Amino acid sequence: MSIPAIQKIRLGQYITRNIFSGREKFPLVLMLEPLFMCNLKCKGCGKTAHPPEILKKRLSVEECIHAAEECGAPVVSIPGGEPLMHPDIPVIVKELIRRKRFVYLCTNSLLVEKRIDEFSPSPYLTFNIHLDGLKEKHDEMVGAPGTFDKAVNAIKLLVSRGFRVTTNTTFFLGETAESAEKFLDFLTDLNVEAMTISAGFNYENASDRENFLNRQTTIQLFRGIFEKAKEKKWQFNHSTLYLDFLAGNQNYRCTPWGNPTRNIFGWQRPCYLLDDGYAPTYRELMEKTDWSKYGRGNDPRCTDCMVHCGYEPSAVIDTVKHPLKALLVTLKGIKTE
Numbered sequence: 001m002s003i004p005a006i007q008k009i010r011l012g013q014y015i016t017r018n019i020f021s022g023r024e025k026f027p028l029v030l031m032l033e034p035l036f037m038c039n040l041k042c043k044g045c046g047k048t049a050h051p052p053e054i055l056k057k058r059l060s061v062e063e064c065i066h067a068a069e070e071c072g073a074p075v076v077s078i079p080g081g082e083p084l085m086h087p088d089i090p091v092i093v094k095e096l097i098r099r100k101r102f103v104y105l106c107t108n109s110l111l112v113e114k115r116i117d118e119f120s121p122s123p124y125l126t127f128n129i130h131l132d133g134l135k136e137k138h139d140e141m142v143g144a145p146g147t148f149d150k151a152v153n154a155i156k157l158l159v160s161r162g163f164r165v166t167t168n169t170t171f172f173l174g175e176t177a178e179s180a181e182k183f184l185d186f187l188t189d190l191n192v193e194a195m196t197i198s199a200g201f202n203y204e205n206a207s208d209r210e211n212f213l214n215r216q217t218t219i220q221l222f223r224g225i226f227e228k229a230k231e232k233k234w235q236f237n238h239s240t241l242y243l244d245f246l247a248g249n250q251n252y253r254c255t256p257w258g259n260p261t262r263n264i265f266g267w268q269r270p271c272y273l274l275d276d277g278y279a280p281t282y283r284e285l286m287e288k289t290d291w292s293k294y295g296r297g298n299d300p301r302c303t304d305c306m307v308h309c310g311y312e313p314s315a316v317i318d319t320v321k322h323p324l325k326a327l328l329v330t331l332k333g334i335k336t337e
Contacts, residue, residue: 004123004164006123007075007102007123010074010100010102011028011074011075011102011316012320014028014074015028015316015317015320016320019317019320019321025257025286025291026072026257026258027071027072027073027257027258027259027260028073028074028075028258028259028312028313028316029073029075029076029077029258029259029309029312029313030067030068030071030073030075030076030077030259030260030261030262031077031079031259031260031261031262031272031309032059032064032067032068032076032077032078032079032261032262032263033047033059033078033079033080033081033261033262033263033264034058034059034064034078034080034081034083034086034089034092034263034264035055035057035058035059035080035081035082035083035085035086035264036048036050036054036055036057036080036081036263036264037055037056037058037080037081037082037085038080038081038082038085038108039082039085039108039110039111040082040108040110040142040143040144040147041142041143042132042141042142042143047079047080047081048081054264055081057264058086058264059262059263059264060088061088061091061092061095064092064095064096065092065095065096065099067262067282068096068099068101069099070281070282070283071260071262071282073101073260074100074101074102075101075102075103075104076096076101076102076103076104077103077104077106077128077259078092078093078103078104078105078106079106080106082107082108082110082111083105083106083107084105084107084110084111084112084115085111089105089115090115090118090119093105093119093125096124097122097124097125100124101124102124102126103124103125103126104126104128104166105125105126105127105128106128106130106168107127107128107129107130108129108130108142108147108151109129109130109147109150109151109154109155110147110150112127112154112157112158113153113154113157116157116158116161119163121161121162121163121164122164123164125163125164126163126164126165126166126193127154127158127163127164127165127166128165128166128167128168128196129151129154129155129158129165129166129167129168129192130151130167130168130169131148131151131167131168131169131183131187132169132170132171132172133169133175133179133183134148134179134182134183134186135148135149137179138151141172152190155167155190155192156190159190159191159192164193165192165193166192166193166194166195166196166237167187167192167195167196168196168198169183169187169195169196169197169198170198170199170200171197171198171199171200171213171221172200172212172213173200173212173213173217175221176221176224177221177224177225177227177228180221180224180225180228181225181228181232184225184229184232184234185232188232188233188234188235192235193235193237194235194236194237195234195235195236195237196236196237196238196308197222197225197236197238197246198307198308199212199213199218199221199222199246199306199307200212200213212304213304214303214304215303215304215306218246218304218306219246219247219248222243222246222247223247223248223336223337224336226243226246226247226333226334226336227336229334230333238308238312238315239312239315239316239319239326240319240326240329240330240334241315241316241318241319241325241326241329242308242311242312242314242315242316243334244315244329244334244335245306245311245314245315246306247334247335247336249329249334249335250315250318252311252314252315252318253295253296253314254271254294254295254296254302254305254310254311254314255310255311255313255314255317256270256271256291256294256295256310257270257285257286257289257291257313258309258310258312258313258314258316258317259271259272259309259310259312259313260282260285260286262282265278266278266279266280267279267280267281267282267284267285269285269289270289270291270293270294271294271309271310272309273305273307273309273310274294274299274301274302295310
């Protein structure tokens with residue numbers, strides 16, 4: 001399966017309108033974090049490092065919907081924490097869908113079986129299941145034996161119920177093209193719609209900071225993966241030009257405003273991955289953030305980052321502006337040498 005045509009068309013129309021209106025900075029995906037509480041403590045995550053009094057807080061339904069309307073992005077990604085731990089998450093999702101937002105509900109899957117009946121299949125709703133490798137590796141990364149099997153069972157259940165299902169995988173140091181190949185083959189056999197792949201970002205608050213990739217090792221790994229992809233039927237939940245960027249063939253600047261983040265503290269500066277304070281409104285985030293301070297060459301924290309939340313918007317906008325360029329990469333394939 002591929003991303004539904006309605007989503008591609010809506011997103012393309014939205015980007016085109018903004019470009020032709022002369023709007024320089026506009027959001028593509030709202031990163032909506034309604035809570036930081038989680039039932040896992042993954043090694044590469046910095047979100048669950050907050051003290052207990054913070055982990056107990058959550059955004060209300062009204063705050064979530066207001067954030068979506070204030071921002072205006074056509075896509076809403078709901079990570080966390082674990083969003084299925086939010087008691088009102090079905091209402092939040094329903095209200096976003098009613099407003100024709102494409103919702104990606106990012107979950108570790110542990111509560112899927114318990115809460116699946118509270119949701120209805122829709123072209124506007126995708127369950128995005130977190131998996132960081134095959135059984136042994138995934139369970140080690142999340143620190144909970146049996147989690148991989150639960151995630152696989154959740155994917156099968158969701159697919160059987162007619163839900164859109166994608167996966168979200170972060171690759172860390174030690175991953176090889178060969179191990180990634182086995183894992184991506186496995187996911188494809190589960191009939192997921194597409195796979196989101198990312199190089200691990202070095203969160204300042206992550207419990208394990210020794211296993212993150214730098215820029216060069218990221219390029220080497222993804223070139224190896226895309227070389228193997230030439231003989232596969234893998235579906236990635238990314239633009240072709242972003243994948244080409246991961247292979248080191250595109251030179252993009254980060255677009256942090258493309259995926260603005262709203263969480264229990266407010267609008268996070270400058271992006272989902274860095275925490276330099278918060279703005280009370282989306283407008284203030286956009287108008288009073290010194291965006292020139294960030295990105296590779298400006299902020300040392302950004303040196304090795306190639307994560308989709310910063311660079312996918314750059315690639316998508318480039319695709320709309322230069323469709324022939326994107327088509328040629330699609331037809332010729334991603335250069336891996």
